[in-house]
Amino acid sequence: MDWKQAWSTTTNTTTTALDSISPVFVPFAARWDLEADRRNKLRTPEHLKTLMAAQKEHNAARSTLSTAKSQKLTARAATHNWFAAPRRAARVAAKAATAHERDTRAKLKEARVNYPTTLKARAIQSHSVHAVPGAIASALMSTQHLTLWPATTSALLIGANVAGLALGRRTLRVSVDESLSLEERQLMERLDPAYWVEHAADRGLSGTVTTPPAIEPGGIRCEVRLDGTWTVKTLADKADSVRALLGARTALRIRITSASRGGWAVLSLATRSAAAGVSSLWTPDRIPDDPMVMSLGLDTETGDEVLVPFDERLLVSGASGTGKSWSFRPLMATAHLRGDLLLIDGKGEEANIWESVCRVAVEVDEIAAAIDDAHAEMTRRKRDMKKRGISVWDGRQLTVPIDEGQVVLAAIARDRDRLQRLIELSSLGRSRGVVLWWATQYPLTDGSAPGVHKLIAPNLLTRFSLRVAGTTQAQVALDDCAHYAPHQIPDGREYRGHGYLKGYGPRMLRTWTLDDTGVRALPKSVWSPEQATSDSASRTPLRLVKDTAAASTGAATNRDKVLSAVQAGARTAKDVADATGLNKGTVSREIKALTAGGSLHRTADGRILPGQQAA
Known part of the structure; x- marks a missing residue:
């Protein structure tokens, strides 16, 4: 067994399979990276300083509110008179402290939004919600038999998150033909799913994902997945945005049509012509x-x-x-x-x-x-x-x-x-x-x-x-x-x-x-009404019974019938078939034999003439 060949085959098969499923996870990875980038950009020293000040102010407000509530309880215990000055003062102070605490809490919330936790830390927090209980549940349920499904389920969720990011961020292997022009190379690079998803939102095309493009005799062809409310018609209406995203020249023909399955469109770029290698001259x-x-x-x-x-x-x-x-x-x-x-x-x-x-x-x-x-x-x-x-x-x-x-x-x-x-x-x-x-x-x-x-x-x-x-x-x-x-x-x-x-x-x-x-170079044939009338007049009419004279002298052969029809004015194989009642195959065979023998002659425009008339 050739292990090297087997390894190469396995690698190519795995790579092809990953290339085919990677575009499915590109939107997820793109949204993840965009959110992570947004959070990282917000985590500036200025926002951190604001957050720390908001936390300090909120802690002070909470302390003040706690003191005000304690003083309110003390005043209530000291006297049962609702309108006593100490109780009124304690109520006012507690109310003011509550309002101040509410304001500082809103400011702290805004500061946390402006200085968010990193997405990685948030993911760890989210997964810990099910990972820790899952591990504890597995330990408690493994009294007599080992029970792993709670922990396994939690591990699968974490693995799905990691795998989705890895596949979505994966660089696809796009085979590039050496015969591609510079324009085609640039277009295929921009049709790559990673590039498309990264820049689609800037052109109002968010929610569309391309598949790896392919070169065909008529140019570049690429399928586009349509998410959300996208349809083939709405994408076709955005053809100018597609052209701008690809950086295609104005004269390049772009066609957007329906694919063979719902929710998909086909994007065709006419970078070449399948008829380019065939002469256009008609003969x-x-x-x-x-x-x-x-x-x-x-x-x-x-x-x-x-x-x-x-x-x-x-x-x-x-x-x-x-x-x-x-x-x-x-x-x-x-x-x-x-x-x-x-x-x-x-x-x-x-x-x-x-x-x-x-x-x-x-x-x-x-x-x-x-x-x-x-x-x-x-x-x-x-x-x-x-x-x-x-x-x-x-x-x-x-x-x-x-x-x-x-x-x-x-x-x-x-x-x-x-x-x-x-x-x-x-x-x-x-x-x-x-x-x-x-x-x-x-x-x-x-x-x-x-x-x-x-x-x-x-x-x-x-x-x-x-x-x-x-x-x-x-x-x-x-x-x-x-x-x-x-x-x-x-x-x-x-x-x-x-x-x-x-x-x-x-x-x-x-x-x-x-x-x-x-x-x-075409043969000359000038039509005129007189010619049409003479051709029609020379047509031999069809007969349902045999001619008496012909019957008395013996039955005529098929070749005789064909020759007689041409001498009577039939000029095409169809005319001969109509005049003689013979099938087309028989007529064609007899005409070929008569032509070879010199009894008939076929002109350049396909008409059939008697041999003497042709001469």
Whole structure:
């Protein structure tokens, strides 16, 4: 047996156990030391002199009172006349002596408060109250058998006092990572329970105790025990006091949330980002396999990828310079590669990049035509869905991003018909595969120049906000999650593309970005109403019975069915599955075989074309 290793293991286990329970006794030790220090500071020579004078005066007053009472008894015995001069004089003297003794007793009490007994002496006096009787009781009860429980109980009380002080004063072993920055080292030192309890009262945080802090991918994390009337909300309201106690810089994000158990809070300091080691540049490889979601970015605290619904209406808010356009581009690129994209750009700068990739609308007449076409497509799909007996559109999604919302609303403010069509796109388009995405620098629904219409905003359920101007804009940007406080995101280049997602929690996200070169590299696919109509007209309708001609010449193979569906106009695997009635696995397998044989060809944007047409 390796005794050295066993001793090391035992020592480490004991130290860890003591570290875990020491914070429980820190408040007791801190209050003890504060009281002892207070008593020691009061024990000055001046207060001692006052106490001695008060004791001397009180002793003299007691002597005078004793003499006056004796003279009163003597006068009462000398005569039975109540109004006799000796008895009256004795009564007056006794009354005056009593009042003087009472006054000197009050002064002596005040002097003893000003010159108190040391806390150590007071503790010895208190423990002697039970220690001496306990020892005597043990001796008296041990006539026939040894009885130790009275003395043992007394000893345990004394030991608990000593152990509580020792654990509360114990310096915790905090493991410090060598990779910590100077700022993180200073913060972790001040989060140490001993330092926190010693200085918490100065900042109005008395009654809170920290646990040893830990470093995580997103920064420093520390649990805080809440005593008395403290709650997570009251501690969060004291965030400025916490910042002052820690000496943290103003730009450092501090988050106070509930812990997994009652009476505890979690204090998070964003000294680092879990997304720091991952490139923010978006590529098509970041498109998830699940067609119902798209990647927004990374959680800066955990490093996890954050996904949002692809077919949901979206509101993206962010002040000028926060990286809103670059953060919006990866989502638009995803929509472009998965379906059709119709960009309505009120300012025009983004359209300069996207016009070589998809359809854009910048001028007032172009914006009006785009709204009309999108609304007409939504109406056409409604008729098609009714004809086919389906409740949700099963074809390509037409995504209509609007950037900048305030400019677009100003352009059509006097055109009630087109404004109504835009409102209908936001409320009716989703189930018909026409999805509205809205981006604005001014997330306001009221005033002369709102960034989003008050009838459109309630339909934009998915909301992401970068830094905004104030609490009013935060309320619109994140709705009932405005307490995430996007208006408090620091201003700086390092925080561009950083924001909060409604319903995700108050954890900051870093979005993906896409530069101009990445946009220009996307395959060109310009949507138009004529293209949508021709794609719909070329759809092969589903049949409940087999075609007579096909039956007479023999049953067609699955590969023949897939090839015929593509030649008839099906352009995606879903279209082929709808047209042929085959399951998705069979369709995918046959498409792969036909592509390998040259009968079919898959374009860069994922569409399937017959081999000759592709050539």
